[in-house]
Amino acid sequence: MKISEAAKQSGLTNKAIRFYESMGLVECTRLANGYRDYSDSDIQTMRFIHRARDLGFSIEECRYLVCLQQNSNRASATVKQFAQDHLQDITQQIEKLQEMKAILENLISHCPGDDNPQCSIIDELEK
Amino acid sequence: MKISEAAKQSGLTNKAIRFYESMGLVECTRLANGYRDYSDSDIQTMRFIHRARDLGFSIEECRYLVCLQQNSNRASATVKQFAQDHLQDITQQIEKLQEMKAILENLISHCPGDDNPQCSIIDELEK
């Protein structure tokens, strides 16, 4: 099938598919006219990558996951550890954002929010 | 003072200072030999930007905040609203990450984590 149909079935955009190809994550054959041609198995890989991306895995991490997926000699412990490392990463991102959030909320709560220029948010950033 | 001293006092890197200058956020005069020369007031602006960046404001948002800071006719309500919009943005990012986290934790909890290839994480991504 051609790229737009592949995009529809995998949930990726045409652009993303071409990009993943350029990154070496996805392959395809070509028709006589040069158009990309995808098999059902190619779609499976694209769906796999799509889901992994939705869970926040980077392109490089997706590359490794596809590798694990296709390796029938893998140990599930390897996959589990990889996922745990990623989970820790996500957790740290959340913590960092929550720190920002707490500070912002504090600043906002002290700002009068009226027509006067005096503003504790600006004051605090100036310190 | 020259750029390295300005970096030390503001907490920014030399590179970041030059970058912010190219973005029009920071200005400076030049010495006879072409070296950048910063005043205490310039440092204040840099510190202001540094703090705003730490709270997750983008370069463009920092530009606006600097603008508000320097506008003595501002209404604190304007600043407050701007901060609240940013807060909402942060909140959404946190929610998105927490969704990812929940799914990941679920996948991880169902993975045996042994020497066998069977892995519910891979299985789930393949669906």
Add this chain to the structure above:
DNA sequence: TGTTGACCTTACCCAAGGGGTAAGGTCTAT
């Protein structure tokens, strides 16, 4: 037969926020 529209192709510019490095100018101290 011609043309219109929907596909497809490659290729380039853009985003944020700098890091790294090169090639070279300047200043100070020894």
Add this chain to the structure above:
DNA sequence: ATAGACCTTACCCCTTGGGTAAGGTCAACA
């Protein structure tokens, strides 16, 4: 005089595609 520490501009790199341009291909319809 020269070494070392500073400064300058300028270029390429990262990530993950989005947007758009210029052009090739194909099927349908008049």
